[in-house]
Amino acid sequence: QLQLQESGPGLVKPSETLSLTCSVSGVSVSSSTYLWGWIRQPPGKGLEWIGTIYYATTTYYSPSFKSRVTISLDTSKNQFSLKLNSVTAADTAVYYCATQIRNTVFGVLIGGWFDPWGQGTLVTVSS
Amino acid sequence: EIVMTQSPATLSVSPGERATLSCRASQSISNNLAWYQQKPGQAPRLLMYGASTRATGFPARFSGSRSGTEFTLTISSLQSEDFAVYYCQQYNNWPTFGGGTKVEIK
Numbered sequence: 729q730l731q732l733q734e735s736g737p738g739l740v741k742p743s744e745t746l747s748l749t750c751s752v753s754g755v756s757v758s759s760s761t762y763l764w765g766w767i768r769q770p771p772g773k774g775l776e777w778i779g780t781i782y783y784a785t786t787t788y789y790s791p792s793f794k795s796r797v798t799i800s801l802d803t804s805k806n807q808f809s810l811k812l813n814s815v816t817a818a819d820t821a822v823y824y825c826a827t828q829i830r831n832t833v834f835g836v837l838i839g840g841w842f843d844p845w846g847q848g849t850l851v852t853v854s855s
Numbered sequence: 856e857i858v859m860t861q862s863p864a865t866l867s868v869s870p871g872e873r874a875t876l877s878c879r880a881s882q883s884i885s886n887n888l889a890w891y892q893q894k895p896g897q898a899p900r901l902l903m904y905g906a907s908t909r910a911t912g913f914p915a916r917f918s919g920s921r922s923g924t925e926f927t928l929t930i931s932s933l934q935s936e937d938f939a940v941y942y943c944q945q946y947n948n949w950p951t952f953g954g955g956t957k958v959e960i961k
Contacts, residue, residue: 765950775891775899775942775952788949791856824898831946833887840946841889843901843910 730754732825732846740819740853746812750825750846757806758784763828763839764808766799768821769848776821780828780839781808788839815853822848857881857945861953867961874930876956878943883924887947890919890928893955894939902941903928933958 736748750764757764763782769775779789781799789797796813812819824845831840858881868874878888886906891899892913901910906926907919916931930937938960943953 774954775944777950777952780949790949828950829904831887833885833947838946838948839950840887841901841904841944842891842899842950843904845898845900848898 730827730844732827732844734823734825734846734849736849736851738850738852740815740851741855742816742853743814746810746815746819746823746851746853748810748823748825748849748851750808750810752806752808752827755827756803757801757808758803761830763830764799764801765826765828765839765842766810767824767826767842767845769824770818770821778810778812778823782830782837782839817853820851820853822850824848857884857948857951859943859945859951859953861941861943861956863956864954865957865959867959868933869961870935871932872961874933874937874958876928876930876941876958878926878928878953880924880926880945880947884945884947886921887945888919888921888926889944889946891942891944892937892939893942899942930958 765780766778798811801808826842826845829840860879888906890903892902893899903919906921
């Protein structure tokens with residue numbers, strides 16, 4: 729059974745880097761069937777896709793985060809990670825990792841829906 | 856970026872009644888739409904994909920449809936466990952989510 733679990737600091741200071749890890753069980757992160765994504769949800773608000781990684785090094789980032797985000801894969805630990813630089817209070821949110829189904833549109837690989845999700849971890853940006 | 860607009864923001868429905876939720880895409884996305892259900896304190900859970908295919912574990916009272924760029928999620932007879940927030944997400948391009956519809960008890 730595919731399961732994901734986020735981990736990382738719950739408190740980050742403004743201007744610093746938010747770092748989270750998602751541990752995957754039940755399937756190898758090297759699998760070509762799946763993509764691996766990060767989504768966040770500010771308190772009381774909706775869902776925002778941050779970015780996705782697949783094939784170990786290929787990444788796609790939301791334009792909203794592209795200048796300050798890095799997603800990477802660690803196949804030896806069966807994990808993938810999120811780093812978000814120069815955080816502000818607006819980055820306070822529950823951060824979810826999720827499996828994204830492989831999907832192609834007109835022959836171009838585009839991530840599909842997200843299933844399953846990790847339970848989420850709250851990250852607060854405050855001094 | 857494809858913008859997804861959900862309406863209404865809040866829907867007040869009595870148990871046993873029908874609920875109809877809408878999601879509109881800013882451009883054509885074919886049937887590349889998913890719905891999620893989120894209960895308080897929980898992660899979103901995939902409810903539907905391909906606009907009308909139910910995910911594992913969801914009963915037949917949940918149905919999805921499409922008309923052009925307008926998508927509808929219908930819950931035919933609301934049960935207590937269905938009161939939640941519902942999000943749509945397009946995957947015709949890199950993903951974007953709608954703002955959500957909260958289905959609350961009337």
